[in-house]
Amino acid sequence: QKEVEQNSGPLSVPEGAIASLNCTYSDRGSQSFFWYRQYSGKSPELIMSIYSNGDKEDGRFTAQLNKASQYVSLLIRDSQPSDSATYLCAVNPAGSYQLTFGKGTKLSVIP
Amino acid sequence: DVKVTQSSRYLVKRTGEKVFLECVQDMDHENMFWYRQDPGLGLRLIYFSYDVKMKEKGDIPEGYSVSREKKERFSLILESASTNQTSMYLCASKTHTGTDTQYFGPGTRLTVL
Numbered sequence: 473q474k475e476v477e478q479n480s481g482p483l484s485v486p487e488g489a490i491a492s493l494n495c496t497y498s499d500r501g502s503q504s505f506f507w508y509r510q511y512s513g514k515s516p517e518l519i520m521s522i523y524s525n526g527d528k529e530d531g532r533f534t535a536q537l538n539k540a541s542q543y544v545s546l547l548i549r550d551s552q553p554s555d556s557a558t559y560l561c562a563v564n565p566a567g568s569y570q571l572t573f574g575k576g577t578k579l580s581v582i583p
Numbered sequence: 584d585v586k587v588t589q590s591s592r593y594l595v596k597r598t599g600e601k602v603f604l605e606c607v608q609d610m611d612h613e614n615m616f617w618y619r620q621d622p623g624l625g626l627r628l629i630y631f632s633y634d635v636k637m638k639e640k641g642d643i644p645e646g647y648s649v650s651r652e653k654k655e656r657f658s659l660i661l662e663s664a665s666t667n668q669t670s671m672y673l674c675a676s677k678t679h680t681g682t683d684t685q686y687f688g689p690g691t692r693l694t695v696l
Contacts, residue, residue, distance in 0.1 A: 504681045513689040515673055516626075523682055560626070564681045569633050570641075571612050571677075571685055575625035 474499040474565050478574035486582050491548040493577050495561030498542070504564035505537055505544045506571065509557045516560055520546060553582045585610050587688035589674050592630055595694045602661040604691050606674030614677050615657035616685075617641075617649065619670040626673070646675070664695045 475498040485491045493507075504523050508516035522528045522535040522544065534547040544563075548555055558576040565572060590605035608615065611617040618641075627661045628641030630649040638649050646668060653674075658682055671692050677685040 493612070506684070513692075515690045517687070518684050521684065562685070566681075568681075569677075569679060570616065570628065570631055573626045575623075 474502075474563075474564050474572050474575040476532040476561055476572050478559075478561050480575060481578040482580050483577055484580045484582055485551050486568075487551060487553060489551050491549075491551045491555065491579055491581070493546040493559050493561075493579065495544045495546075495574055497544070497561075497563045497572070499563065499565040499572075500539075500542060501566030502539075502542075503566055504568045505535070506562040506564075507533075507535060507544075507546045508562060508573075509558045509565045509577065510560060529530055551579075553581045553583050555579060556581045585686050587674055587676055587686050589672075589688040589691050591691050592689060593692050593694075595696065596661075596664050597696050598665060599671050600661075600664050600695075602664050602693065602695075603675075604659040604661075604693070606659070606676075606688055607633055607655055608657075608674075608676040608686070608688075609655065610676060610686070611654065612676035612686075613654075615616045615651065616675040616677075617647075617657065618673045618675065619643070619661045619668075620673060620690075621670050631661065638658075666695050669693060669695045 507520040520535040561574040562571040634649040674688040
């Protein structure tokens with residue numbers, strides 16, 4: 473069973489702080505990694521994708537990938553109340569058409 | 584602008600009714616998926632399709648069936664709705680390429696009374 477694990481939270485951070493969200497995966501052959509944001513009652517939307525070891529930055533978001541440790545993380549700098557949502561980690565295992573999703577981490581940014 | 588649409592945002596049905604949920608994508612994607620999402624259980628894959636008329640069971644196919652007669656349309660069918668099928672249903676699509684993004688529809692909140 474290919475698994476993706478996330479801390480369910482809730483993770484609470486003050487406005488302006490850095491939020492750090494973590495994810496581990498079991499399939500060592502996985503090649504593609506995605507972070508989705510989901511607001512309450514809405515569908516998931518992609519915010520970051522990463523395919524190579526290291527960091528990838530996009531505005532206030534940085535995704536980090538370490539394939540040796542089977543670990544992917546998302547950092548949100550200067551957190552805003554509008555970042556309050558559930559963040560889903562998704563992994564595309566090798567040879568698969570489908571993504572495997574974690575259960576999500578709920579983030580609350582406190583004004 | 585990419586788009587996945589679902590036929591209804593909210594649906595209320597009675598136990599035993601046959602329920603159809605429709606999903607349409609305009610991105611010419613080969614793969615389409617149906618998930619349900621429940622608090623504490625995350626996204627669970629019901630069925631997926633990698634081509635027209637092709638379907639594969641996901642993790643929780645019991646009580647559901649699907650139809651894909653055209654590339655852009657993927658339907659989820661509840662043959663005889665039950666109260667434990669009350670949930671948020673999400674459709675998604677993506678290409679065969681592993682690095683490509685999977686896009687979600689807006690979701691259908693189904694309540695079975």
